[in-house]
Amino acid sequence: MTTSVKAHNTTPATARAAVDLQDVSLVYPDGYDADGTPVTVSALDRVDFTAAQSELTALVGESGSGKSSLLSVIGALVQPTSGTVMVGQTNVRELKEKRQAALRRDTVGLIFQQPNLLSALGVRDQLLVTDHLRGLRGKKLKQRRSRADELLDVVGLGDMSNRKIHTLSGGQRQRVNIARALMGSPQVLLADEPTSALDQSRSHEIMQLLQNLTKEFSVATVVVTHDRGLVQYADQQVTLSDGAVVSAERLGSSVS
Numbered sequence: 001m002t003t004s005v006k007a008h009n010t011t012p013a014t015a016r017a018a019v020d021l022q023d024v025s026l027v028y029p030d031g032y033d034a035d036g037t038p039v040t041v042s043a044l045d046r047v048d049f050t051a052a053q054s055e056l057t058a059l060v061g062e063s064g065s066g067k068s069s070l071l072s073v074i075g076a077l078v079q080p081t082s083g084t085v086m087v088g089q090t091n092v093r094e095l096k097e098k099r100q101a102a103l104r105r106d107t108v109g110l111i112f113q114q115p116n117l118l119s120a121l122g123v124r125d126q127l128l129v130t131d132h133l134r135g136l137r138g139k140k141l142k143q144r145r146s147r148a149d150e151l152l153d154v155v156g157l158g159d160m161s162n163r164k165i166h167t168l169s170g171g172q173r174q175r176v177n178i179a180r181a182l183m184g185s186p187q188v189l190l191a192d193e194p195t196s197a198l199d200q201s202r203s204h205e206i207m208q209l210l211q212n213l214t215k216e217f218s219v220a221t222v223v224v225t226h227d228r229g230l231v232q233y234a235d236q237q238v239t240l241s242d243g244a245v246v247s248a249e250r251l252g253s254s255v256s
């Protein structure tokens with residue numbers, strides 16, 4: 001059973017808001033009209049949005065309603081035109097670019113539709129790419145390798161750490177992607193249509209995994225999905241239309 005509440009805030013008083021957006025608008029420049037006047041597109045229109053620690057939020061809405069834009073703003077991939085974006089205790093818009101990059105690396109885990117994995121590398125090394133690039137060696141690299149192995153275990157790939165990516169199924173690749181997103185110990189996990197390339201059964205498995213990891217790692221997870229059948233894994237459903245939040249509902253934990 002779902003309970004409708006005020007559209008802009010459904011985080012329970014007891015839950016810590018890991019993501020808190022107030023009055024956020026995002027306007028993209030979109031070329032020029034025939035008279036040479038600049039044209040703009042309003043992707044987000046005065047959005048209030050919260051996502052709590054240890055909760056999974058499903059973000060739904062028609063194509064073009066602003067779902068990806070909202071994820072991009074939360075993940076500091078795009079600067080909103082106006083409004084306040086808090087991730088944990090950090091006011092993202094007040095950060096300099098370097099600190100925003102650090103936030104993207106350390107505080108936010110990103111999971112995309114198609115796992116963007118490197119075909120030349122084995123499964124464990126997908127999780128260690130940034131550590132290799134940063135030149136980590138010795139004891140520190142060993143610790144990171146242990147973390148990678150723990151995470152691969154958690155996502156059900158404990159026995160596949162040396163496998164090459166092309167030998168994995170779509171669902172297994174998405175699990176690698178999820179494990180990689182957790183490498184930085186994020187407070188927030190953002191997933192943009194993580195199941196759209198998978199069949200129904202694998203999609204449910206991935207959503208169940210995200211639901212479990214949300215609790216286990218105490219992250220605030222926001223999942224964009226077109227598939228209404230997958231919303232059952234969420235604690236909260238937020239619906240966007242034309243860049244605005246039109247409803248926010250708390251959901252009963254029907255699946256666990």
Ligand SMILES: Nc1ncnc2c1ncn2[C@@H]1O[C@H](COP(=O)(O)OP(=O)(O)OP(=O)(O)O)[C@@H](O)[C@H]1O
Nearest residue numbers: 028029030041043062063064065066067068069070
């Ligand atoms: N980089 C951009 N430049 C200009 N307009 C953009 C840009 N990105 C998105 N838009 C526009 O902003 C609006 C919201 O797009 P967005 O991708 O956030 O929607 P969405 O709900 O994620 O759509 P979909 O479900 O199709 O992925 C759309 O009108 C889109 O055309």
